[in-house]
Amino acid sequence: MIQLNKVYKTFNNHKALNNLCLDVKSGEIYGLLGANGAGKSTTLNLILGFLKPDTGSIDLIDASNTSIATDMIGYIPENVNLYPYLSGVENLDYFCKLSGFKYSKNELSKFLIECGLQDDAHHKSVAEYSKGMRQKVGIAIAYAKKAKVYLLDEPASGLDPLSSNELSELLKKLADTGSAILMASHDLFRVRETCNKIGILKNGNLIKEMDADQVTPEELEGVYLNFMKN
């Protein structure tokens, strides 16, 4: 579903991505691991269309082999900064309207519940929300617009273990509906727990790809540290 073919990207003579090839299939959760400056955010910005590759191509194609428009991408940044003067439901309603979806209050609440936000929080101001709660609204925004591709930038950063676990479960549920999920992270444990496939990015090069179920958390840590040191 998400296909990056031989993508190069440089910033002021610095190679941010070097011949990156990536394939995230429908129903798959792909974890992109890497240190700061490895090229994870550049990869996401390229897929989101905020950057153009120097060479190479980025294709978003659904199961029937037709192109997915960028507005069918759901993007969940590290900090989902919603409008603090709106409630969770109002935020969701606003972002849905921007994508051309108009839902009833019940439907909006249903989306929030499906994304794990408790009923009693729906009408509270987002200023009172924890990071995890805002993230759930962020995912609900993507879910409500029927996104086929989800891009997550450090989604588990700063979340408590319970929220982090809830996030993993939610992403798995979304993948089960046929969505392709690409998740950039530092968190080896969370990536191992959540993803089907893992890629390690170093200095813009995809140096290792593996299936998550083929490695134990300890092995993954060993592989990651080994690549980072060399």
Next chain:
Amino acid sequence: MKHILINEWKGFLRNRVFMILLFIFIFSLFLTTYLGIVQNNKQIQAQKEAQEHISEQWDKMDHGNPHQSAHFGSYAFKPTSVLNSIDEGINSITGNVLRLEGHRQNDVMFSEASQSLLISKFGKMKPSLLFQFIIPLFLIFLSFNSYTQERDTGRLKLLLIQGASLKKIIFSKIISIWLIGLVLLLFATCIQLIFNLHQLNIDTLFRLILLLISYSLYYLILINLTILLSVIFKSSTGALSLTVVIWVMWVVFLPKIIGNTVEKIVPLPTRVEFQDEMDKDRAQGIDGHNPSDNRRQELEQATLIKYGVNSLSELPVNFRGILMQADEEYGNDVWDKHFGTLYSQLQTQKNIYQFSGIINPFASLQSLSMGTAGTDMFHHLYFLSQAEEYRRDLIKKLNNKWRDGNWDKSFFNSIEDFHYNVPSFLMFIGKYLLDIVLLSLWSVILIFLVKYLSKKTVIL
């Protein structure tokens, strides 16, 4: 765009600080507009009473002969326009009463600035002060981080991913803040309309509409500029600082610098120089009160020939009336020469100053604000020329009556008071076309720049 606009307004309305500020502005606007109207009405009433008093004095007085009445003279009151309560322009400096008498043209008297305490010379609290200085600052502070806040929190990416274009986001923000300015303008306008309903006419309405358009354009320029700078600069504080510096340049420094430059290009004589020159030319005319004056003797001869008599005592008319009118006409020529030059110099200065709107839209706004309120120099000069016309007509009537004789009380009572015909705005619109064009150009160019930049900006 509609959804972004509604959301922006929700943000404003749910912000306590904003609501307090908005309330303060609305209250201040109500107070200044209302008090301005009350003060205006008082002034109109005071002028009316003074006019009635002078009229009564004229009707009841023992006139003696018409020349004595010419010396007694009359007064011309510059009527306060309804919109003076919004922008008093140069009225507080120029004064509003002109003494009209024979032999001499006087200066306008009783300017408020000359009579009030020093503190009020810095400008009275009029809605124009709020419109030109306070509300723009408020709009700048609302605009400077409107875009950067979205960018810095990462919300901008979310908005774009949801399908909103950068152009729509930026313009929605511009319009939402601009609407706040419009609401405040409309509020003050409504107060004007409600409390001045009995004095309103088509001309005032037309002026009010142009006043609204002018301020709306100026606010659009300021908001566009602030948001444009915030899109260009990475830091919102940098954008705010630069916007405030530009604004201060517009309202404080450029008007002074350009004003001084214009005075250098088209210098005006000092009051003393001007009066000396006038006196010099005036001295060369007929001295109606000096029998040994050469010109007087020439006129005597010409009059005797005209009437075919040998001496003044044989004349069927009073020679002193002819003499005084001749003296008056010479004085009028001198006045026309000197004041004509002065007026044209003032007009040239004003015209050059209007061109500063190319670099300073505030100059165009001020010109339009005073112009539409009828309190600028064009309107003042128009009043002066009407008053002078009346004075000449009055003195001529009196001199001619003195010449022909046979006057009685009914003659003096038949002389009408000075009535100022307020010029229709259509008469003056041509003088403000440059200001309108420059304000519109500023708006269009800035909108174009914002549009261009929204296409070129890279979001990361």
